[in-house]
Amino acid sequence: MSNAYANLFENENTFFKTLSEADVNVEYVIQDIDTEDDEMKSFLFSLGCFKGETLTVISILAENFVISIKDGRYSIDSDLAEVILI
Template identity: 55%
Template sequence: MNLSEAQEGKEYIVKGIATEDEELDAFLFSLGCYSGEPVTVISKRKGGCVVSLKDARYNMDTDLAQAILI
């Protein structure tokens, strides 16, 4: 399951990142998005979602949310 399929308001644990792009991998790691970290979908919007990660909120587009496995 990926982050774009998550329910709003429910906490999930990041299982991994499904991308071959090393820059994207490094970017997500710098946000604190890596295996074992909790993540919560605050709200879903057309074309993406707002997530809470490491006491911060981020707006992610659908492609980025689909790369985060939960």
């Protein structure tokens, strides 16, 4: 447990910004999905949202982010946008 937390603080993620700080219409490369929720992580994976892939924020609506991954459009909330590092 303590190791995992130590890793969290030491890893390079702190240098990246999160998707919630992204600009609209700019293509970003995903650097990491920073969550302990493994199910969500693998779900995002099955949509094509994982490290190394690109995504674009299409618009920000009602505290939600409309994003383009692969050839699909998804709406995600700001909590989820926080864990996608770009």
